[in-house]
Amino acid sequence: MTPENITAAQLRGRIRAAEWRKPTSGAARGFVQANLVMLPQQEAFDFLLFCVRNPKPCPILDVLEAGVYEPKIAPGADLRQDLPLYRIYRNGKLTEEVEAVTDTFSKDMVSFLLGCSFSFENALQSAGIPVRNITEGKNVSMYITKRACTPAGPFSAPLVVSMRPMTPEQAVRAVQITTRFHLTHGAPVHIGDPSQIGIEDIDRPDFGHPVAIEPGEVPVFWACGVTSTLAATSTSLPLVITHAPGHMFVSDLKDEDMTLF
């Protein structure tokens, strides 16, 4: 069995047994992967409000009551140890990357699982639209835009976008396909001229890697889950835990469960 063909539960089992310590991209294909944010109960209402007010970058898949680490979207899973790599922020600064947060997570912390673009990338590929970052074997290009998210309480962030180049005809089809996936960022937020959303140099992404844009192609931009990490660390909380980039939580939901129609 290739990593692509195992189930989400099998992948989580390998992660918990310390047999899988790399990014989850391409693994357990067809299962929905998620961004993780854990923060103190005291700020949970404002952060949930931030997500509700900014549903394209921060689509909510699951939110757990304080102290709970078994998500409804993956019964039996443990959010404290079933991701391959975590980041811990203390007083707003990244202080550690660790392989489990069992001792760091506490009863007064609330966990948020937010949609990620892997789901719609599968759907694009199934529709015959090549996804450049996958064909080039790179992490998707991500950019901090000049568009501000709607703030909530102490949380604010610029909108972060991911970019995939394609022909205009493919872009039209990509709009249709990703519209169905409203819980994994939905339709694009921009097509074409990067400068219109404040991107100075398309060849120098703020996160991830640059990819080739071929003649006749336009850059297509989707809201990106990295926005949620910027928001969670935009105010100096004593403790915030997130997944490490690319090291996502793999849920039992299937991509098609996420579609609106």
Place this chain on the structure above:
Amino acid sequence: MTPENITAAQLRGRIRAAEWRKPTSGAARGFVQANLVMLPQQEAFDFLLFCVRNPKPCPILDVLEAGVYEPKIAPGADLRQDLPLYRIYRNGKLTEEVEAVTDTFSKDMVSFLLGCSFSFENALQSAGIPVRNITEGKNVSMYITKRACTPAGPFSAPLVVSMRPMTPEQAVRAVQITTRFHLTHGAPVHIGDPSQIGIEDIDRPDFGHPVAIEPGEVPVFWACGVTSTLAATSTSLPLVITHAPGHMFVSDLKDEDMTLF
């Protein structure tokens, strides 16, 4: 100008001036109307979580920080006095119906505005599908089902549905049309046999009025915003304020702003 053709701001002005004290159904047509729930900040996270976990009955249009009464979806409006009639619940019991809550609303209360079915009823009518409760001049038939919403903290409720009878062909078209309106209850939750969702007698709705079901018609059921009132009053909070049935908040959003595609 008929009440149907005034703007939302004009209607709110009449309400605030005590010139409009009746239900808002059919007024300021094309503007999005909303269910209102106000409750203590202490319970706001759990109630927001209830709405997030039950998006079909409780689609979130706007949530305001504690003490704020001017919604983002209607700048200049005042949620404390711009609805024609309010209900006040104390310790879980309905105690008063009042025309303003300016003195009752306090700095530690959070306001929730949730989508209502008036938006998609306009769309159904525009598509040539007659809406029986409107043609009969009645309040829509609503039923408490045996389906439980996903609880959150102390909040729980059965799913409440509204019912509109139509032909099977119209039902197919109604599914397509209301799917677009995911923030105003979206696609139906059930079509056909009422007993499958725990409705004993279709001619005896739990709220609203019964309507005629003609030969060849099937009942079509949508999630209903009354669910949010049942949830907000499912635990004995010291103070909860809601709109009175049919006396909604009329926002500046237009119905078409609510569509996903």
